[in-house]
Amino acid sequence: MKTHSSDDPLVPAWALRAVVIGALAVLAGAATPPGAVLAAGAQRFLSFYAGVFTLLALTAAVVGGLLATERLVLGIRHRVLAQGAHRAASVLAVTFVVAHLLVKVLGGLAAPAQAVLPGTGPVGLGALAFDLMLAVVATGLLRARFAVRGRPWAWRSMHALAYVSWPLAIGHGLTAGRAAAPWVTLSYVLCLAGVALALLTRMIVVVRPREVRRAGAGIGPPAAVRTRAPARGAVRTPAGEGETVR
Amino acid sequence: MARSDTTHDAFWAKPSTRPRKAARRQPERRRPRRLGDGPSRTRRPPAPDAARPRARRSRARPRRSSGAVDRLSTGAFVLSVVIGLALLAVVERDLLDGGTIGATGPAGARRGLAAQPRRKTAAPERGRPHRAVPAPARTPAPAAPDLRALTGEVRTLTVDERGPAARQDYGAASDRPPLVEIDRTSGDRAWAFGTTAVPVPATRTAAPQTAFFAARWTPGRWRIALSGTPAFGALTARMPVSVMSPGEAAALRRFSAVTAAQAAAALDGRAPGDGLMLPWATGAAWSLDTPSSGRPLGVLAFSGGDGRVRAAGDGRLYRFCGGGLVMVVHGSGVATTYDGLRDVSPLRGGSVVRRGDVLGRTGTARPCGGAPARRPEVGFALRRGADAVPVDGALIGGWTFHERARPLLGYAERGDLQALPGGLLANLGPVPAGTPPRPAPGERPAPKATKTKESEK
Numbered sequence: 001m002k003t004h005s006s007d008d009p010l011v012p013a014w015a016l017r018a019v020v021i022g023a024l025a026v027l028a029g030a031a032t033p034p035g036a037v038l039a040a041g042a043q044r045f046l047s048f049y050a051g052v053f054t055l056l057a058l059t060a061a062v063v064g065g066l067l068a069t070e071r072l073v074l075g076i077r078h079r080v081l082a083q084g085a086h087r088a089a090s091v092l093a094v095t096f097v098v099a100h101l102l103v104k105v106l107g108g109l110a111a112p113a114q115a116v117l118p119g120t121g122p123v124g125l126g127a128l129a130f131d132l133m134l135a136v137v138a139t140g141l142l143r144a145r146f147a148v149r150g151r152p153w154a155w156r157s158m159h160a161l162a163y164v165s166w167p168l169a170i171g172h173g174l175t176a177g178r179a180a181a182p183w184v185t186l187s188y189v190l191c192l193a194g195v196a197l198a199l200l201t202r203m204i205v206v207v208r209p210r211e212v213r214r215a216g217a218g219i220g221p222p223a224a225v226r227t228r229a230p231a232r233g234a235v236r237t238p239a240g241e242g243e244t245v246r
Numbered sequence: 247m248a249r250s251d252t253t254h255d256a257f258w259a260k261p262s263t264r265p266r267k268a269a270r271r272q273p274e275r276r277r278p279r280r281l282g283d284g285p286s287r288t289r290r291p292p293a294p295d296a297a298r299p300r301a302r303r304s305r306a307r308p309r310r311s312s313g314a315v316d317r318l319s320t321g322a323f324v325l326s327v328v329i330g331l332a333l334l335a336v337v338e339r340d341l342l343d344g345g346t347i348g349a350t351g352p353a354g355a356r357r358g359l360a361a362q363p364r365r366k367t368a369a370p371e372r373g374r375p376h377r378a379v380p381a382p383a384r385t386p387a388p389a390a391p392d393l394r395a396l397t398g399e400v401r402t403l404t405v406d407e408r409g410p411a412a413r414q415d416y417g418a419a420s421d422r423p424p425l426v427e428i429d430r431t432s433g434d435r436a437w438a439f440g441t442t443a444v445p446v447p448a449t450r451t452a453a454p455q456t457a458f459f460a461a462r463w464t465p466g467r468w469r470i471a472l473s474g475t476p477a478f479g480a481l482t483a484r485m486p487v488s489v490m491s492p493g494e495a496a497a498l499r500r501f502s503a504v505t506a507a508q509a510a511a512a513l514d515g516r517a518p519g520d521g522l523m524l525p526w527a528t529g530a531a532w533s534l535d536t537p538s539s540g541r542p543l544g545v546l547a548f549s550g551g552d553g554r555v556r557a558a559g560d561g562r563l564y565r566f567c568g569g570g571l572v573m574v575v576h577g578s579g580v581a582t583t584y585d586g587l588r589d590v591s592p593l594r595g596g597s598v599v600r601r602g603d604v605l606g607r608t609g610t611a612r613p614c615g616g617a618p619a620r621r622p623e624v625g626f627a628l629r630r631g632a633d634a635v636p637v638d639g640a641l642i643g644g645w646t647f648h649e650r651a652r653p654l655l656g657y658a659e660r661g662d663l664q665a666l667p668g669g670l671l672a673n674l675g676p677v678p679a680g681t682p683p684r685p686a687p688g689e690r691p692a693p694k695a696t697k698t699k700e701s702e703k
Contacts, residue, residue: 083315084319088318088322095325099332
């Protein structure tokens with residue numbers, strides 16, 4: 001995996017400058033009356049939609065992540081694409097969940113402590129899903145540190161908390177939010193069923209990994225080659241073989 | 247490692263000219279690699295080349311797919327930055343406004359103040375303590391007209407004069423002090439005119455008690471009169487033209503002076519009324535709803551259609567409670583009120599509007615207090631200067647509205663048609679009533695029908 005340094009940064013320098021200038025412009029503009037109207041409109045929009053977008057992005061992340069491990073049907077190219085979609089969707093999910101928490105707390109609909117303290121009520125479910133999501137995202141970012149060791153299941157078991165966080169988030173969305181239209185509930189049920197099915201195939205692959213034929217596996221051990229070398233003559237002796245012939 | 251292949255050297259000899267493209271080529275390696283793949287890495291070129299990517303076809307395909315992956319990630323980051331900037335604006339606005347903005351409930355309903363005692367301790371919660379003690383004012387009499395003191399005095403006067411009627415209409419005491427707005431003042435601030443409303447408790451649905459006030463500064467104190475009292479007529483008669491035109495003053499005097507009997511006659515067709523229609527476009531059908539507590543027709547809730555609320559008749563427009571409630575004062579002295587409007591017309595208070603002019607859109611918030619509606623609605627009611635006018639018997643838009651005690655029901659009818667709560671009402675415009683009404687639900691049917699049946703036997 002590529003590690004970045006100051007010579008080759010993740011975000012180019014011009015982008016950082018543009019973001020800083022944009023932030024200053026937003027800070028200045030929001031103090032004006034027309035800016036206040038826009039900010040109120042943005043807050044209404046986010047208060048209405050940020051939760052929905054979080055759940056959509058989280059669903060895309062879970063489905064993408066699961067597709068990236070799918071070895072029975074997909075080729076490597078598709079899995080790389082799914083992996084990229086998984087990362088993009090999880091970045092968006094984090095952004096939208098932060099926006100969702102912020103506008104709900106600012107709107108007076110939840111106390112700040114309710115955002116992180118889990119509970120059994122609708123908001124508490126969301127807080128629990130958020131805490132688990134933090135753990136999942138942290139393990140995802142630190143993936144490289146786990147990859148050097150030879151125990152993939154240490155990372156997988158922590159990242160698999162996503163399969164607990166996601167249904168909790170769906171439950172939060174269906175109970176704490178507006179009454180969902182029937183097609184919304186149906187879509188989420190279908191997504192849950194699809195993910196369960198894909199998880200089942202994933203478990204099959206784990207339990208019975210397919211045979212991976214490596215290049216050169218059909219060729220026999222060097223002992224078989226040694227008996228043929230004198231018959232060929234001394235036309236070409238690879239450097240390695242010279243020792244044994246001697 | 248020796249490279250004897252000259253074409254290999256020539257291929258890799260050209261220096262890279264665009265390092266950014268090289269950074270983009272690296273993500274190819276994102277594929278999970280096994281530990282045994284170590285030695286093959288050294289065979290990749292240490293100097294990344296961007297000159298001839300098409301020379302190696304075998305590399306082009308994986309690079310295109312990782313390009314799509316990079317676009318996904320870049321797009322996600324850009325969107326996150328945009329959302330972050332929007333959140334920055336939202337937080338800044340919240341800090342500047344010093345409170346929560348854009349709450350989904352009616353203004354102040356969530357801040358749940360304890361019921362204020364209705365006597366003189368009507369100090370408002372916004373931190374303007376100018377009248378904390380009853381009648382004997384301990385503060386020295388202000389030498390110049392003080393508008394903040396005026397606001398406090400109007401609040402007290404509203405509670406004194408309209409409090410009992412509001413308590414009866416709403417069924418419970420109001421939980422907030424009256425909402426007072428000074429609409430206009432004279433240049434020297436000696437004359438003032440504005441609106442006041444007693445907020446509805448957050449759990450009830452009712453038409454708010456509203457009143458106009460006129461005030462004159464005499465040395466030492468304000469003289470204030472609420473609409474519905476004779477003093478209001480006297481004050482408006484003497485108001486300078488710069489504050490209120492004579493035509494408007496005459497209209498408000500009529501509004502203040504009309505009696506209950508005169509209002510009822512104007513509405514049910516006995517006297518030449520204003521030709522009121524239902525407050526939406528002629529021909530459209532909206533649905534009717536009635537409140538669950540209080541009088542069955544205390545306030546009518548209309549919803550549906552295109553959501554645009556229109557004036558029911560010609561008159562003058564006024565706004566209450568910061569714009570959420572609009573009142574149109576008609577020529578006969580009866581006024582129609584429209585509660586819970588969004589995007590209210592920006593006309594100045596006192597402007598003349600015609601029947602059918604758009605006043606605003608239906609909404610769920612209730613700035614004058616009251617339970618927020620479950621869907622965008624307009625709360626329609628009738629008023630005169632001193633009190634509310636019952637809708638029972640009024641002819642509006644071709645429909646006659648009735649209230650019944652047994653069963654407790656409010657409905658509209660026109661000839662053979664009846665519209666119960668939840669039903670649709672088509673706005674027929676300012677037309678007279680239809681054929682005589684059928685017996686109302688709950689009454690026994692006319693004896694004529696049984697007679698014919700007997701004769702047929």
